[in-house]
Amino acid sequence: MKDDQSNPFRFVGRAGLGKPDATLAHAMCWFEGRFYLGTTTPKCNGPEDRARIMTHDPETGEWEVLFESPLLESTEECRARVAARSGEMGKRMAPPEAIAREFGVRSMAVFQGKGDPKPCLYAGVMSVWGGLVLRSEDGRTFEPVTEHGIDNDTYLSFRGLTPFEGKLFTSPAGTTSRDYADLNYVPNSLVYVSADPAGKEWQLASTEGFGDETNSAVFSLCAAHGWLYAGTANEKTGFQLYRTKAEGKAPYQWEKVLDRGAWRYHFNLSTSAMAEFGGDLYVGSGISGLGYDREFDIGPCAGELMRVHEDGTWHLIFGEPRITPDGLKIPLSGYGPGMNDPYNSVVWAMAEHEGRLYFGTHIWEPFDYAINGGGESLRGGYQLWSSADGEEWRKEIDEGFGSVTSTGLRTLQSTPNGLYVGTCVHTKLIAFQAKRHSGIQDINHPSCGFDVLLGH
C-alpha cells in the first residue's frame, strides 16, 4: 500500500466495505451535508449480492449502510436472466432462490422535481428484473419512481442521472433478458426525461439513436454551458456527441457536435466520463473492458480526452494527432492516447474539485501481465490525473495506489470533506488468469472488493 505522507490521498474504505464481491464503488453523491456511495456487486447470483447505499463520516472514519436492496423471490424468468448474465460474466452459477431487486447503483443525482417538496436523492440502479430509478427524501428510504426499465424491462439499469433546466435526464444502460445480457449495450439507444419523477412521469427526450441507427447506446450525459450533452457508443463509425437546450416538448431537438469518434473513427468507440470545467465540456473516450471490443474486433487502443467549447468547436487534450474536417487536432497536453500509456483504455471518471479537473482511468495492464506475462510480477493499476487548466497535467495516483488489481478508478466526487475516489477491483479474475496462464500461484493481494480514497 502506497500511503505515504506526501500523497494527499488515503484509504477510507477497503475491500468492498465488508462485502468482497462488491467490486465496484459505482456511484457517488453529496446530499444534505453527507457523502453517499452506491455500490455494485456485479456477480448478482444470490441474496448476498445486493446493492447498497452508504455514507461516510470523515471525523470518525465510520461507514453506515443507509440502504440495502430488498430481496425478491426468484422466478423462472429471473433465473433465466441470471443465467444469461452469469454466461456474460464467464461463469455459470447455480440459479438463486432469492435475488436482490437491485445488485448495483450506477448513478446518483440530487434533484427537485415538480412533486418533490425539497431536493431529493435519486439513484439509477441495476436489476435483472429491469433497471429502476429510486428516490429518497431522507437519504435512507429509497423507493422506485419507475417501472422496471421504465417502458422496457430488458434495460439492465439507468446511468448518467443529470438534472438540467428543471428536469431529470437519464439513459438506459445494459441489457437483461433470457437470451442476452450485457452491462453496457442496450436494446434502444435513448434518453429519458422527467420533470416529475416522483409522479413517475417519464418521457423520451430523444429519438432512437438520435436518428442514426448505428448508435448502439447512450453512454454519457452531462450539462455544460447551458446545454445538455449526450455521448453515444457507435462501433461502426465511432462515437457521436449531441446536445440540446431541452426546450419545448420532448423529444427535444438535438444537434450533433462531434461525429465519427471526433474523427478517430471507431477507436473512439464510445464516450465515457464527461464533466464541465472552466466553462467547457471535457469528453473522455474509450473501449470498455480491456480496450478491445471482442464482438466487433476493435482495438486494443487507449482512450482520449477532448474539450468542447460552447460554440461547438473542440480541441484534443490528449490522444492521436489527426487531420480532420474540423481542422488539425494536435493534443494540447502533448500526450498521446491514454496519456502515453497504451493500457489506459478508458477515461472512466471525471470531476472538478477545488479548481482542478481530475480524471481517473481504467487500465488493463494487470490483465495483460496475468495472461501474457509468463510469470513476471503483475504491474499496473488505475491512474488519477489532475490539471488546473486542462492542458498541463499532473499524475496524482499511479498503479492503483499500490493495489495492482485495482484496475479502474470508477467514481470521483468533490465534497467539502475532500475528493472521494471509488475504485473497481478485479482480484479474483486476475488471480485466476495469473494462475491459469502464467503459473502464478499467489498474486499476493488479499483485498477483493472496491476501495474508497479521500484526498485533501
Next chain:
Amino acid sequence: MPDPLFIIAPGRSYTSLVGGMIGQHPDIYGLPEVNLSAIDTMGQLLQRLQGPFDFGLAGLLRLLAELHEGEQSEEAVVRARQWLSERRHWTTREMWDHLQEEVGDKIMLEKSPLNNFRIEHLRRLLDIFPNASFLHLTRHPGTAGKSSMALREQLREGRGAGGEGQKTRSMDPEQGWLRAQKNIMEFWHDLSVGQYMRVKAEMLLREPEFYLGQICEWLGIRTDAEAIEAMLHPEASPYACMGPPSAKFGNDPNFLKNPVIDFDRLKKIKEPPLEAGAEWRGGEAFYKDTLKLARQFGYA
C-alpha cells in the same frame, strides 16, 4: 538541415498525386521514387535493381541528373548512372546526405511504395532520420485493389511502367494492401506523438486546399494562399513528366502522363461500402484483418 517527410501507403493510394501536390510547396522538394529504403549501400542498390528491375532506378537517376546538371536528358541520366556506379561504397545515409546538400534547406519529400514493403524498410528510414515526419495516406481497399488490377492490365498490354517482374505479379491486390498497412501500423508504434499523421486520400482530394493546409500546419511550414496555390500544381515539378529512354518513370506512369489535377473528377471520388467486398473476386468479402484496418482508417 530540415528533417524529411515520407508519405507511406500501399501502392495505388494516390501517393503520386498527393506527393506531387505536397512536393510543390515552396519549402518542400518533392523527390521522385528513389527506392533507398531497402538497401544499406549503393552497391546493393545497383545489384538489386538490374535486369527486369532496372526501372526502379529511374527515379534516383532522374533526380541526380536534375540536381547535378539541371536537366534530365538521356545524356545527363547516363552520366548520373556512371556517377552512381562510382559510389557503390556509399552508404544509404551518405546518399541521403548528398541529396539533402543538393536540395538545400528544403524538406525532402519521398514516397517510394517499396518503403512499405517490409517494416525493416520503414525502420531503416527512421534510423537515418529519427525526426522525420511520416504521412500515412489511406485509400479504400476496394478502390485501391481495383486500381491495382487496372494497372496490372496496362502492364500486360505493355502500356505501363515496370519490368517483367511487375508484369508477372499475380498476388491478390488486397494482400498487398493489407501487408503494407500492417507494416505501417506496426511501425506507427515506433514513432513519437506528432511524428505520424494519417489522412484519407479521398477526403484530402475532395477538398485539397483545406487538407493541404492542415498538413502544412502539422509540418510547421507556410500555410498562406500562395503556398497552397503552388501545391495545386503538381505538374510544375521537373519530375512530373516522362523521363528519357533509359529512365522513363520514377513514379506512377498515369500520373507522369497526366499530372494536372482534375478537380471535378476528384470531387467525385467514391468510398463504396466495405460490405461491397472485393470486386476483382466477384464481390467476395474482404479479409477480416482488412476490414478491421479499413474501419480504423474511417471506411465504413
